[in-house]
Amino acid sequence: MLFEKIDSKHPLYIQTYEQNKAIYDDFEKFADSLTEQAGRATKKSGKASSYARYLMRLTIFSQRQNPNFILAPTFEALKQIEQLRELPQFKDYNKQEKSFPSGAIRCFRAFVTEKAMAVEDLIDTELNVTYLTSKELPNIKEEQLIKAPTKRHEKEPSNYGQAYRRSQNESFAAKERSNYTCEMSDAHFTFLTEHHKKPYVEAHHLIPMAAQDYFEYTIDFAHNIAVLCPTCHRKIHYAQAHEKKDMIQHLFASRKAGYPQYGIEITEELLLSFYKILD
Template sequence: MSTYLKCIPARSTQFINTKKRNIDFYEAFRMYARELTILAGNSKNVKSGKADSYSRYLVRLVYNYEMIFNDKINDLDSFFAYEKLNKLTQIIDYSIFNKNENHFPSATLNCYLSYLTFLNDKVEKFRDNEMNAQINLLSYKDSMESLTDKSISSKKNRGNKIFINGRYSYSRNIIESNKAKMNSGWKCEYNNNHKTFTNIRNKEPYIEAHHLIPMAAQDYFLYNIDFSDNIVCLCPTCHSKIHHSIYPERKKTIETLFNKREFKYEKYGIEIDRGKLLTFYGVL
């Protein structure tokens, strides 16, 4: 098995044939990379070649993986494909290859991981909104408090996706989200001084539950991430900010919340660092 990584030319037969098999995906990935670059303020020119380079290097990474491991990648829209491509980083000459290519291979992998999370987020965000709506209709706080001993306290294998309302997604345990709200003291975890309004159902301040490691990234992890220590409680403004704010504000919010619970993930079998978490949010 050859372990020599090659930067095949974009006009080569190898490149063209590799791209042809998943041409629609590469184009969609290129458009996503371009959008990220513009939103991040790294380019005011919509014709910037950075996104084109990411798309080309993704083709090259797929080609190298298939040649080195003698294994085809056909499901590029899955985290399983990312796991395969990430094996290239373990090859001895990868660091040299990456440096010689101005770190485009590593940057492409990060952008690819972000894109896969984005694709899953379309479905998982619907489930998050549904979960918050269910929690905020609860009026039986005492009953929920009695169920917290059933919440997750150690690593647990992720479940399977289920088909709900025409979508495949991971289920949420309402006990975990409600426990997170009680643990927060019904206050915004980004800033305890943020005021909301009183929920008519439970007479507590209205706050929203948010998975800090997004459920859209569950496929990346072997173990379940739907546990209370991964669920932050935010006022509506901060919850919206983590999804829709400009990247400097989004980054600050995510890092502040992560710093408060970084040490909690190990007991759940979750390996996560600040950079990887930001990648899931498109902050590259």
């Protein structure tokens, strides 16, 4: 039986834990921080350690499916673990274990995304500064923009490490379509830029570029780029979970029907998990 009950004192569990102790500890701290951010914990919660234990069990099951599986904070490892959900027995196992396995998967997805987020946020900031200081806006032609599923590029060296290239044309196209106004409110006016006399707004990939490894096709297209004032841009990255959730739901509602055109299958739940929002 693939999804058997495995106690934390079982020799196989102990072996798996010893092999992955560093990831276990890091993941448990991350899961605990999410509980604190959600405002649910006045003292240390046992939920984080439960998720960490179930991650060990999911690792055991993944290794049974694929003996070459290695647990790592990568999207490759995440997607292999997620494949367990497609197996017929998983639904019953998840129900039997009070949904902790599926909760552990969502939390691990957020954990993996956060590992990639720091570099991506620095690159976004650099690109927005480039827009701010550019003397001319590009001449964007609609036929040059992505309109269909397009294979993602390979990662390239950047000032901050390996990262996916962004298209300035797609970013500028999103700003043109929004008429250089913040999508959360057109009352969020900032200032006119010195050179091109347009309101200053920033580009934000709603499906974060940090999650590009999760998708076969590129997510760097104008439809996925939200246009925000600087305050809203920082807010969607760093605000409390409930405030970020409201913004993400608002921006996703106007886009969700269009994602399949680009070969991107995504649900609101999946999108929220990329932002460390699990409930």
